[in-house]
Amino acid sequence: MTKMNVLPNSPEARDVAYHFHGYTNAAAHEDKGPMIIDRGEGIYVYDTSGKRYIEALSGLWCCAVGFNEPRLAKVAAAQMAKLPFYHNFGHKSHEPAIDLAEKLISMAPVEMSKVFYTNSGSEANDTVLKMIWYRSNALGQPNKKKVIARQRGYHGVTIASGSLTGLPNNHRSFDLPIDRVLHTTCPHYWKDGHDGETEEEFASRCANDLETLIQAEGPDTIAAFFAEPVMGAGGVVVPPKTYWKKIQEVLNKHDILLVADEVICGFGRTGHMFGSETYGMRPDVMVMSKQLTSGYVPFSAFLVNERFYAPVAQESGQIGVLGHGFTGGSHPLGSVIALENLSIIEERGLVQNASDTGSYFRGHLATLLDHPLVGEVRGVGMIAAVELVNDKASKSVTGPIGHLGGIMNAALQKHGVISRNLGDAIAFCPPMITTPQQADDLFAIIKLALNDVTQAVNAS
Structure with missing residues (x-):
């Protein structure tokens, strides 16, 4: 039985009742429940409430051509x-x-x-x-x-x-x-x-x-x-x-x-x-x-x-x-x-776009290196990561591994980006159809989420 505050026959409740997930804390899932993704469009996916997200990991590194290619x-x-x-x-x-x-x-x-x-x-x-x-x-x-x-x-x-x-x-x-x-x-x-x-x-x-x-x-x-x-x-x-x-x-x-x-x-x-x-x-x-x-x-x-x-x-x-x-x-x-x-x-020249737009996006990410919580920005083509630390001198995180990454991942999702934290590294691997303008939009949300993490760290 679900413990979530949702309707008994909702997709969220049925998921918890019947669905065993990979790469998920099974015990925590009974309380937290799932986000239900309903449809995709280009680099975006939409949940059942209609909220739009940039899928910044291509749905587990997969969707080169986006989420609704008619061909x-x-x-x-x-x-x-x-x-x-x-x-x-x-x-x-x-x-x-x-x-x-x-x-x-x-x-x-x-x-x-x-x-x-x-x-x-x-x-x-x-x-x-x-x-x-x-x-x-x-x-x-x-x-x-x-x-x-x-x-x-x-x-x-x-x-x-x-x-x-x-x-x-x-x-x-x-x-x-x-x-x-x-x-x-x-x-x-x-x-x-x-x-x-x-x-x-x-x-x-x-x-x-x-x-x-x-x-x-x-x-x-x-x-x-x-x-x-x-x-x-x-x-x-x-x-x-x-x-x-x-x-x-x-x-x-x-x-x-x-x-x-x-x-x-x-x-x-x-x-x-x-x-x-x-x-x-x-x-x-x-x-x-x-x-x-x-x-x-x-x-x-x-x-x-x-x-x-x-x-x-x-x-x-x-x-x-x-x-x-x-x-x-x-x-x-x-x-x-x-x-x-x-x-x-x-x-459509998507390999070249991965090189060009990827370089453009990674240039944006490089500007975060002066931030007190950013230890490293790394990547090649259209795949990148931002490593979060709270001790830049030792290139490490004091506290549980993945704590900062988890806060950042949740902040990104709140602002409309789906990514994945790999420990305290935040991975970005958007569809290869991503345009420079969409890379700008993604970077703007990354900065918002990083501000949220900064506030959370300062408040703790």
Whole structure:
């Protein structure tokens, strides 16, 4: 039974009665209840009272083309009428999946061989890990099964992908991470760089930490390194200068695969089509979801190069089947929406807009650095974060982690912006259709919310 002061049969009451939410304090939800989002329009969403919000996180980093793109609705309706569902098991296929695979291979910034379809970023990373183990067995390397991810990295929430994720609340009480999954240094220069240490020196230290971990575990036991080009849910952590060059040198030295998790960065978010392009990465695997369909349907994929694919194919020939796949993998609805979504991104120059308007917006955010509660502003393309602190000298927050971020997040929502605090960092990832005027509007609300936080801190 709901404890909220709402009508018994209202959507809010029914949600609390029947709906179990992800990434929510389940106990607190019984008292607080949900905000019910009713419709979307461009970069905005509206709640059931009619209040409009700038959706400044693209609905969990997803909606590149906004929340009511008619072209996506049109192709979805046409595909539903023609072939609403089919699979790719047992040598079956359909043209939308084939067309999309061809498109993705053509778009890849490095040479790729094949596309495998899944339903979410979590499933994709989970499957990549399984395929890595399968590949090592195919190569006669039964001990080469460990993989390395990074502290504060985010790769999903299944048992395997949740283990890759390097955030404590994704592990606590879940008995994670599983064995074979290791974590190395988070490349957050502002927070973790030593006094007097340059970005390049910090990048060298990160690479040395990776080398030390590999040597401690045994180079012949490490199969792959999983990483986001820019870390998303870990706080929008932008890699320091020379980081990716130095990390890849370590991986190449030990014949370790590089898995680029492009789930957030892919399809323009960093100002290039892929984050791997932005940072000169040469991955063996590229994982993608979210902006692939602008979140209009659950859909994901990963690309593998021939170095990765050939042993997997050979092993399936020896066994007689590749014993893995998803009912909804290659779903025709997701395939056609992805194809149309990518066409819109290309036709409307949204990657360039992410670069240009993103730079303009981040220029606004940089003016907040003199504020006593702002420790760092960081970002690239149309993804950014403002890190709140109440002790600028030590770059830290006195009190519970996330307290300032939670106050800021609530203040933003009060003034008409939906975002998300990642601890005490406030993330901004608006749709890639955002105009400079809308960036101005968003920044004006950010300043209002920051004033509210200042008042709350001064009053405490």
